[in-house]
Amino acid sequence: MEKNMIPHNCDKILSKVFLALDGELTSEEEIFFLKEINQCEGCLEKYKIEKSFKEFLSMKVRKECCFETLAQNIRVKLHRNTSN
Ligand SMILES: [Zn+2]
Numbered sequence: 310m311e312k313n314m315i316p317h318n319c320d321k322i323l324s325k326v327f328l329a330l331d332g333e334l335t336s337e338e339e340i341f342f343l344k345e346i347n348q349c350e351g352c353l354e355k356y357k358i359e360k361s362f363k364e365f366l367s368m369k370v371r372k373e374c375c376f377e378t379l380a381q382n383i384r385v386k387l388h389r390n391t392s393n
Contacts (some may be wrong), residue, residue: 317345322352328355330363 322345328334329342346352 317349317352319349320353322346322349323355326352326359330359371381 322342325334325338325342326346329339334342346356
């Protein structure tokens, strides 16, 4: 049974981690990818780390984006006040 299985290749899987997180994989590839990483603790761990890092980054970006908008609003308000 085991002989027929495609040998797990960590490097190959890990090279797809970023593609998977960016949603660049086709649904077929994604199913295969998720199956593979769930069979290997090392790959799963790496995937989890990258995933939470990506989430952390997007949270940071969102915050900065909101802050920028907020700053813009304040600037507009200030401008209005001074021009009146
Ligand atoms: Zn692996």
